[in-house]
Structures are given as C-alpha cells and as structure tokens.
Amino acid sequence: MTPFKLTDELVSEIEQLIINQDDQQLQGLLKEVHFADVAEIVNELNEDEATYLIKLLDSDKTSDTLTELDEDVREAILNNLSSKEIAEELEELDTDDAADIIAELPKEIVQEVISEIEDREHAKDIVELLRYDENSAGGLMAKELVKVQEDWDVLKCVKEMRAQAENVTRVHSIYVVDNEDKLKGRLSLKDLLTTSTKTHISEVYIPKVDSVDVHEKPEEVAKIMSKYDLEAIPVVDEIGRLVGRITIDDIVDVIREEAEKDYQLAAGISQDVEADDSIWELTRARLPWLILGLFGGLGAAAIMGGFEEMISKHAILFYFTPLIAAMAGNVGVQSSAIIVQGLANDDLKGSISNRLIKEMLLAALNGIILAALLLLFTWFWKGDFYTALAISISLIVVIVVAGIIGTFIPLFLEKRGIDPAIATGPFITTSNDIFGILIYFWIAKLVLGI
C-alpha cells in the first residue's frame, strides 16, 4: 500500500478542476481515494469549493467524508445544503454518525431534515439516539446490529441475519435476545463458520456476554473494551433490553481524545485546540492558565517583599528563588502526573494516607540527593557554608511539601468527583511556586537565625 499523502500540489490541482468545473476529471481523480483522505482534502478547500465537491461526489462517499471533516468545515458545508440534501447524506450513514451530525445542526432545521429521511426506521433510530447524553454509552452507540431471538430455529435465524447484515458495516457478533428484547447472549461469527447449519439456536448460543449500561461514561466503556479486548459491546437499557452497540473504532477515538485532553491540561491548555487553529482560538485556550501563573508570580513577589530586610545581608537567597520555584513545580507535576495516570488506569490501591507517606519518603529521598548536590555547588561557589546549608535544607522541605501537594490535590479532586487532570500542569506549578518560596524564606530565616 502506498499511503495517501496530502500535498499542496494535489490541493491546487483539485481547486483548479473545481474552478474549471471539470466534473469528470474530479470524479475520476477522487474515485479511488478513501473518504478519510477526501476529508483531509476538503478541510483545505474554501467553503464554496468544499460545497461544490461534496455536492459533486456520490452521497455514499460524501456522507462518510462529512463525518471525518473538521467541525467548522462541516458546519459551513451543511449550511449550504438544503434539508433534503442533508437528509440524503444521513440516509447513507450509520445511525450514530447521523445523530452526531444532526446534533450539530441549527435547532430550527432539525425537524425538517429528519422528516426528509426516506427510510422511516432509520429516522426513528436516529431520533432515539438524539435522546442520549453525548457523554454516555447511549451517545456513542449505533442502532445497527445483528440480533436473533433465542426461540427461533436456525433456518429463520440465518435468513433474518442475512437481511440485517445488509445494514451493518461490520457484524462482529450476533446478539441473542428473548421475546421482550432482553439481551441473553451471543452467537460468534466463528461458530457460525465452523458449526453445522442444522444446529438449533438455544443449543449454540453463548449465554454470557459483556454489556454496558446506556448511561455508562465513555471512559468506562473504553476501559472495559480494552481490558477484555472487545471489538464491539452491546448496550442495554435500565431493564436489560438491547438498545444498541458500540464498536472499537469509536472507542479508539474516545481513548485518543481523553489522552489529548489530559495532555493539554498538563500543558496548561484549557480548550481542545490544534496547532492550525486561529491565533484567537489559541489565545483563549492558553491565556487563562497564564493569567493564573501571573497571579502566582505576583504572590511570590509579595512574599519576597515581606522578607525585604534579608536582602542586604543575604542577597544570595534571592538568587535561588527561581531554582526553588522550579524544583517545587517539577516535583509537584511529577507526583500529580503519576497519581492522575494511576486514577485513570484504576491502578491505585490502598489508602490516601499510605500514598502520602510513600510520596513523602520518595520526595525526601530525591530532596536529600538534590540538596547534597546543591550544598556542594553553592558552598564552593560562594564559600559561605551556612547560607549554602540553609538553602539546601529549605530545598528538602520544599520538595517534600511539593510532593505531598502534588499527590494530595488530584486524590482530593477525584474524591469530590472532579476530573483530577485539571490539577496537573500550571495549577500545581503555580501553587507550588508560592508555597515553595514561602517555605524557603521561612526555613532559611530559621536556619540562619535572622
């Protein structure tokens, strides 16, 4: 396979073909291109060109392309399509993707678009999916699945399955339900390939099947599916009825998005942005944490102002404030990151107090090693052993406190039901800067007996 590569030349070529309205060339050129790659091209076009291309290509390709576009590009294109045209695209999509697109449409046209969908069963399924919270298993699932009833004979089952499979992109499992639609078990495709067709359903189905509740959080669904290596999981409602199915490709997206969000929070970026977003969007994502950092810095300055009398005799103490702040910040970020990851992966066992004691020992060990280094350097550099000692002792205490704060805050937030990832990055750095500098001057004062 030669992987598709988006080049400026390709985009210019397509733009030229659109200007020339050379429809045949365009169709020929894009015929063999995967919809995910077509989406990459469309993302680079302006609104009119993009709309032209979407209208030109077959709707079985454009519908999938639409689902892969950047949100703003998709919004602009859908704005240029009639309700009927949008409905035709939705007709081609699986219910989950169709529902996601409808959820983005302006409220006033939603009803019209839905009423234009010809397959009323499909429309009904989409409307049902719109009821669920985006941030739940119901918001992720699709209605497309293959199910058979436990009281059917195999002949009926195979016939029904074939009909249902026509609408399902990937079959994975055949779910078995009772006559009230309650999930009872599954038939594996492999069994289907390797079992004689004369067998009866109730004899072959596997009565055990993992499922998730329709209100389950996407992260939990992701954890279950990746722990048990599932490629699809059925979704059941409050009384155990089979209402939909989540496939692994959607879960891969959930995992990627979760990881990106945590990474951005740790880096002090408060909204989902990409390098190619506008300067204004990037500023809105970055400025809040910087302002927090600014106030932290003002706090640190105020603290130092409070120790003003020390500056004449012990100016060197002031030279080490960036070092103290940096170490407090780094240790805090390290401890909080480990806790946040442990919480995300459910591998934290034992009590909070045990965890704090462990972090204290760990931080003390690191602190003593670093303080010893610092003592040697500073002593040789300035030749003043007592000042060097004061700075080094402070460093140990600052590191221990920073480690405890970094461990405690995410655990505390988790207990309160708040996403602990917000405690990483600038939040920890800033609070540790202030605490660190306060502790540093206070200890130094004590050690130097000022």
Add this chain to the structure above:
Amino acid sequence: MTPFKLTDELVSEIEQLIINQDDQQLQGLLKEVHFADVAEIVNELNEDEATYLIKLLDSDKTSDTLTELDEDVREAILNNLSSKEIAEELEELDTDDAADIIAELPKEIVQEVISEIEDREHAKDIVELLRYDENSAGGLMAKELVKVQEDWDVLKCVKEMRAQAENVTRVHSIYVVDNEDKLKGRLSLKDLLTTSTKTHISEVYIPKVDSVDVHEKPEEVAKIMSKYDLEAIPVVDEIGRLVGRITIDDIVDVIREEAEKDYQLAAGISQDVEADDSIWELTRARLPWLILGLFGGLGAAAIMGGFEEMISKHAILFYFTPLIAAMAGNVGVQSSAIIVQGLANDDLKGSISNRLIKEMLLAALNGIILAALLLLFTWFWKGDFYTALAISISLIVVIVVAGIIGTFIPLFLEKRGIDPAIATGPFITTSNDIFGILIYFWIAKLVLGI
C-alpha cells in the same frame, strides 16, 4: 453485566484457599472469572501463591492470564515453571503473545522451551516472529489469519477457511493471495454472509486492501488503522507476501502506551513507571529531570549574581524572577505541547518559518495582555511606574522568546529524527527559565538605563 471488582476480601479469600490447598473451591471460584481479572488477582499474590494458582488452573485460561500480568510477576512465575510447562502455556496462545513471552525468557532456556512445543507449525511461526524488532509491525503481528488463494473455487475456499478459522480467535477478513503468497485482496465476512455460495472467488474478492510493511513503526500502523477505522490489517514483507496480521486490540495498547509515554515525558518522568512501583524505581524515573532543573536553577542564580549591582536600587526586580521564570516555562510548555501533538497527529502543514511567525504573533498577543495586567498591579503596588514598565516590557519579550523556543525545539528534534516529546516539560521549562531570566535582567537594565 456486573463488572468485576478486585477487592482485598477476594484476594484474602483466595490466599486462604491456596494455603488450605482447597483446589476444588479455587477452581470453582475462578471458573467464571475472565482471564484479565484473574491476572489482576494474581498480580496481588506473592510468588509462590501465584505459581500455585497458575499451575492449578486450566492452561487455556492461565496462558491468557500470563499475557495480562505485570512483567515482574510474570517473570517470577515463569521462573518457577519447567520448560515443558511454559511450552504448554505457549501452545494455547496466539503466536504474537507467545513470541512476546519468549522474548522475556532467559536466553539459555528459549531453545528448550521452543523444542517442547508440540505443534511444530506453531513453534515455527513463533520463531519467525522473534526475528522482528519489537518496535515494528512485525513485532506486533500474529501469524494467525485466514487466507485463500485467488485460483481456488468457492468449495475449496470454504473448506480451507473453516479449518483455518479454528486457529484464529477473530476472523475479521479473509485475505486473498496468489500462488506465491502475495497479497491480492480480501473477502469480507459480510459478503460471505450475504452472497450465494455458488459464486467464484476471483469474482467476489475485493482487489483493494490496506496493508502495512513488516518494518513499519507501530505508531504509523496505529495512525493508519484509526484513520481508516480498520479492525485488522495484513502485514506484507519486502516483496509483498502476506506474513501476518495486526488486530485493533494490539493497536489500542499501542495508542495507550504512546499517550502515557508522552504524558510522562511532559511531566518529567523519564521511565515507564506506575504509582505502585517501588520508591527506588520512582526515584530513578524522576531524579534525572530534577537534576536538570537543579542545574537550570544554578544557572539562573549565576545570572542574577551577575546583576548584583542592581540589587541595592532595584531589589524589586529580583522579586519578580519567579514570575518571569514561571511565565517563560508555562508559555514554552504550551507551545511545545501543541507542536508535539500536531506532529503526532500529522496535522502540521506549512513551513517551520510560518509556524514560528504565527507563534511569535500569538505569544506577543498573550504577552501584551499579561504585561498590561502586570503593569497595573505593579504600578499600584510599588508606585514606581518606570520599574513596573521595565518589568512589563521584559515580560513581553520573555514570552515571545519562550514561545519561539517552545515551537522551534520540537520541530528541530522531529527533523533530526528524535522523538519531539522529550522536548516538553522540564526540558523546555528549564531552558526557558534560564533564557527568561537572562533576557529579563538585560531588558530591565536597558529600560531603566542602568
């Protein structure tokens, strides 16, 4: 589904049963427990208990359990098993998992273990997989797959497929090869369900199939599979022969591990550690970046020492060094994180110089807003407009430089073929601390005309 929950009570109960050698109770208790959950239990046991349990349970369950264990627990257990016992476990595993376990065994027993595997075909496949770099498509793939030859008739094809499917956990796709084993296309399972059995292979197979080269990097395979929503991808060798298959569950692990690694690098943790690792392991992972931070802080202290003459008249400048360092660090981390994510997702378009210009504008915008805030606060606080102005102007310059460094370093590393993620976190923070403070004093000196 009531999800499995690992509790201390359950672990104690199992430990007690092991002490009492109550094998029947143990087998009954764990019969219905998924192997991934059994692995969680075994991770909590001591070496002897764990070995006892692994020896007791059926090898079709224990083999899967082994693949899910923490590496050190697995190593300890395998140490207590004979080569024959290990071979029996490997017999039950797919080739990729078996090869992963063999790769961890001490060199001197590898040959013995392989020679004890009864299924020689399986053994040969495992040995072939051992040849590939762990960090490549070949290192991820399994030999288990279903393939048919294009020149077969459907009857032969179905018969062969049934036999092959017995060894394959999940079928996904049926690959079509020519008589030299070169990959030609695929048959979808859905087509199989919905097409008459009388059709001939060459008429029904899809001549287009995504595949990856056996030397491709796992991250690239993950990108391709998640972009095109693939659940399995065939792997071909240098001359296009089908040599294996990678399934999405392995790719989910790759994505998770990549995300964790990047997150830890950004947080200044240099090795793959978990909260429950020993203090010593955690120290080794955390200390290197802290030492870097220490030297950065010493550098900053040295720079301030160089501006000693300013301390008597402009002590306030020294109070703001933590603020300057923090802002330089935060801006640097933000810019580098956005670039690192953009590189990981392949969404960076345009030249490096355009990107630097954009970051400069962005940083300048943020810098001006922050400097205005800082100017007001400092002016009101100290009543000294010129000092406040000097600090604020410095802040703008520091932020712009920090943004440029944060943007440039990951782009530069990527060009050099080095993982740009190492440039995030403490690396950027530390270098920006030093540059920031140097620029700050230099500009302040200039503005105040000292």
